[in-house]
Amino acid sequence: MTTAKPALLQLLPLTVPYSPERLAKHFELIELWKAPDAQAVIASRKNDIVALVTSAMTPTRAELIDALPNLKAICSQGVGYDAIDVKHAQSKGIQVSNTPDVLNDCVADLAFGLLLATARKLGHAERYVRANQWGNGAAFPLGTKVSHKKVGIVGLGRIGMAIAQRAAGFDMDIRYHNRRARSDVPYGYEASLTDLASWADFLIIATVGGDATRRLINAEVLKALGPDGAIINIARGSVIDEAALVSALASGELGGAGLDVYEAEPTVPDALKTMDNVVIVPHIASATNETRKAMADLVLDNVDAFATTGKVITPVPAL
Numbered sequence: 001m002t003t004a005k006p007a008l009l010q011l012l013p014l015t016v017p018y019s020p021e022r023l024a025k026h027f028e029l030i031e032l033w034k035a036p037d038a039q040a041v042i043a044s045r046k047n048d049i050v051a052l053v054t055s056a057m058t059p060t061r062a063e064l065i066d067a068l069p070n071l072k073a074i075c076s077q078g079v080g081y082d083a084i085d086v087k088h089a090q091s092k093g094i095q096v097s098n099t100p101d102v103l104n105d106c107v108a109d110l111a112f113g114l115l116l117a118t119a120r121k122l123g124h125a126e127r128y129v130r131a132n133q134w135g136n137g138a139a140f141p142l143g144t145k146v147s148h149k150k151v152g153i154v155g156l157g158r159i160g161m162a163i164a165q166r167a168a169g170f171d172m173d174i175r176y177h178n179r180r181a182r183s184d185v186p187y188g189y190e191a192s193l194t195d196l197a198s199w200a201d202f203l204i205i206a207t208v209g210g211d212a213t214r215r216l217i218n219a220e221v222l223k224a225l226g227p228d229g230a231i232i233n234i235a236r237g238s239v240i241d242e243a244a245l246v247s248a249l250a251s252g253e254l255g256g257a258g259l260d261v262y263e264a265e266p267t268v269p270d271a272l273k274t275m276d277n278v279v280i281v282p283h284i285a286s287a288t289n290e291t292r293k294a295m296a297d298l299v300l301d302n303v304d305a306f307a308t309t310g311k312v313i314t315p316v317p318a319l
């Protein structure tokens with residue numbers, strides 16, 4: 001007699017075609033997005049579910065975790081875990097894994113792409129040409145030089161370090177702000193976020209999301225960055241006070257912004273859509289074929305490892 005496989009609750013499809021086959025190797029798959037009544041499925045199968053697949057942008061809250069009494073592992077696609085109630089999961093002995101490192105290059109590439117696009121007004125320039133304004137009226141406005149300028153990195157973790165490498169390639173002066181100084185980097189530490197913003201020409205936000213960094217970048221920091229400064233955010237929209245950002249940009253108190261993330265995605269403040277000193281893109285930092293495959297593969301590897309050894313490979317830090 002074959003014993004029934006334990007069940008895995010999958011909240012969203014993974015971005016590789018072979019995901020169902022890999023996941024079904026160890027588990028009976030419950031693909032929640034296909035269920036006509038998700039709550040009914042969870043209620044009827046709650047005792048069978050030992051693993052859950054989710055993502056950095058799929059809320060995985062205590063209510064769902066508590067509805068699954070035998071849940072032992074949550075495997076998430078994405079490096080951020082602020083959408084998952086990790087503290088609650090860990091308090092119940094549930095392992096939580098994310099997909100760090102495999103996306104560092106793409107996220108850092110986009111951070112620098114946004115910096116260049118914001119400083120050199122690439123979005124505005126595109127619209128200028130497409131609107132047949134070239135040669136038909138006002139000359140296109142001058143931008144801001146990037147090479148040899150000063151960049152402040154808020155959150156010098158693995159992605160922040162990849163951003164610093166790119167900044168070094170542009171001969172930039174690099175300083176950073178963390179909760180604590182690092183002893184293993186050649187960059188200057190700034191204990192005060194406002195002082196870092198006052199010093200910097202560009203401020204790049206690369207922190208984790210969640211309560212610890214919520215609105216860390218406030219009106220005071222934005223004012224310190226100033227009318228010649230620009231802010232780049234590839235972290236989480238929650239890290240910047242978005243109303244203060246819109247106000248500082250509109251008043252000219254802040255020179256520009258390059259944004260990949262927003263407080264209430266996919267909603268983006270309408271005011272940002274009309275500003276020529278703002279570059280806005282739809283949370284695409286890790287959205288390349290190569291990186292999303294690598295992230296999905298790491299989720300599958302975490303699930304395999306949990307099934308065969310009882311331990312995920314890349315657990316999020318204990319909170």
Ligand code: 8YV
Nearest residue numbers: 055056057077078079080286
């Ligand atoms: C995507 C991200 O939103 O990894 C993260 O934390 O924010 C982005 O990579 C995520 O990967 C969605 O799957």
